[in-house]
Amino acid sequence: MLKPTEILLSLFPIIENRVLIELTKGSLLKDEIADQFQSFFNHLLQTIETGNPSWFDPLLETWANSLTQTDLVESKIIINEFITQLVLIIHQTIVENTEAQQAVQLNTTLMPIYLYLINKTTNIETNKKILYLSKQVEKAKSDLAKLDESKSNFVAVAAHELKTPLTLIDGYTSMLIDMILKQNNSDLLVFTNGILNGSKRLRGIIEDMIDVSLLENNLLILNYQPYWLNRILEFVLLELSPVSKDRNISINIHDFDGYNLMNYGDSERLIQLFKNLIINAIKFTPDGGTISINGRKLTGFIEVLISDTGIGINQEDQTTIFEKFNRLGNIALHSSSKTNFKGGGPGLGLPIAKGIAEAHGGSIWVESSGYSETDFPGSTFHILLPHLDKLPENNK
Ligand code: ADP
Numbered sequence: 001m002l003k004p005t006e007i008l009l010s011l012f013p014i015i016e017n018r019v020l021i022e023l024t025k026g027s028l029l030k031d032e033i034a035d036q037f038q039s040f041f042n043h044l045l046q047t048i049e050t051g052n053p054s055w056f057d058p059l060l061e062t063w064a065n066s067l068t069q070t071d072l073v074e075s076k077i078i079i080n081e082f083i084t085q086l087v088l089i090i091h092q093t094i095v096e097n098t099e100a101q102q103a104v105q106l107n108t109t110l111m112p113i114y115l116y117l118i119n120k121t122t123n124i125e126t127n128k129k130i131l132y133l134s135k136q137v138e139k140a141k142s143d144l145a146k147l148d149e150s151k152s153n154f155v156a157v158a159a160h161e162l163k164t165p166l167t168l169i170d171g172y173t174s175m176l177i178d179m180i181l182k183q184n185n186s187d188l189l190v191f192t193n194g195i196l197n198g199s200k201r202l203r204g205i206i207e208d209m210i211d212v213s214l215l216e217n218n219l220l221i222l223n224y225q226p227y228w229l230n231r232i233l234e235f236v237l238l239e240l241s242p243v244s245k246d247r248n249i250s251i252n253i254h255d256f257d258g259y260n261l262m263n264y265g266d267s268e269r270l271i272q273l274f275k276n277l278i279i280n281a282i283k284f285t286p287d288g289g290t291i292s293i294n295g296r297k298l299t300g301f302i303e304v305l306i307s308d309t310g311i312g313i314n315q316e317d318q319t320t321i322f323e324k325f326n327r328l329g330n331i332a333l334h335s336s337s338k339t340n341f342k343g344g345g346p347g348l349g350l351p352i353a354k355g356i357a358e359a360h361g362g363s364i365w366v367e368s369s370g371y372s373e374t375d376f377p378g379s380t381f382h383i384l385l386p387h388l389d390k391l392p393e394n395n396k
Pocket of ligand 1: 350
């Protein structure tokens with residue numbers, strides 16, 4: 001009786017012919033497929049002789065190593081599919097060209113080898129893909145880190161480069177003012193004060209843009225220290241009192257539960273947060289209006305509420321106003337002052353306030369029944385800040 005390898009060898013020409021017809025769609029690949037099949041067939045014979053399917057391992061590894069980047073990117077199952085097709089062709093050829101008993105005997109010998117091959121190629125191919133993908137993830141991570149670094153470099157350079165000429169303008173204008181004062185020329189003084197005010201506002205905008213960029217890139221570093229909300233709010237109100245007086249807007253603070261408590265946070269940044277919100281409350285409230293500051297103590301948090309009797313905000317704008325450069329209304333109609341009624345601004349105050357609140361582990365949102373420049377429904381901004389009884393671990 002013929003040995004399984006002998007039967008297989010006798011079937012080789014038929015199998016090879018089928019492989020070439022069924023697996024080579026384009027004639028360009030014919031030689032390559034013929035070589036690969038020849039190599040596969042030799043390994044199959046060796047495996048049957050030795051009974052050890054790991055004979056195939058080096059061949060499968062070589063095939064897996066020759067997978068192209070496109071195969072890996074598109075996650076195609078190439079080797080596994082190729083082997084499955086070879087196995088099917090061999091199986092069919094055996095069934096069609098040998099006697100039933102011979103076919104059963106041969107297929108019984110080949111079955112464990114097939115299983116080994118399918119299992120092994122699945123593993124090898126999957127591992128290749130995992131390796132490729134994890135390398136891609138590593139590369140993406142390092143690209144992101146480089147991007148982050150260049151972004152923070154850009155922020156640092158922009159901060160320096162934009163502020164330096166302003167410092168020159170301020171310095172020379174101050175010297176000019178001194179000279180003008182000595183000469184007692186009040187006309188010129190108006191102009192030079194104008195330059196100084198303009199440069200002050202420009203500095204404010206540059207600083208806001210730098211802050212937004214720091215917040216967006218998670219580069220804002222909080223300098224945690226003890227603070228008291230009452231001191232922060234009173235400081236902000238004192239600073240804004242000339243403006244609120246000028247606009248005849250009264251600001252009332254209620255002594256709420258938690259107002260006098262010691263807390264931990266970055267007081268400078270918190271001053272910035274409350275200043276942005278109170279300036280807005282002044283800006284969007286008509287002359288003679290009222291701003292109320294209230295709050296409450298919650299478990300683990302203090303909530304501050306800043307309400308105004310201003311123009312209010314439509315429901316659909318209540319989240320977008322916290323996105324950068326999202327100011328509402330017709331820009332052309334805005335006056336250019338920072339505190340005039342509906343005065344202009346670059347639309348960075350709220351994103352910065354939100355960023356500062358979130359950097360502290362808090363949040364900020366607004367409530368308003370809508371926008372009306374006749375009914376003045378007003379707005380209430382809620383600021384939720386964590387109440388800490390010690391410095392956070394990573395900020396000591
Ligand atoms: P800016 O004040 O520079 O325009 P902000 O980010 O501080 O930018 O505010 C964005 C927009 O949100 C404002 O242009 C205004 O339309 C709206 N807004 C903010 N605060 C109030 C408020 N208290 N009442 C009504 N509208 C407000």
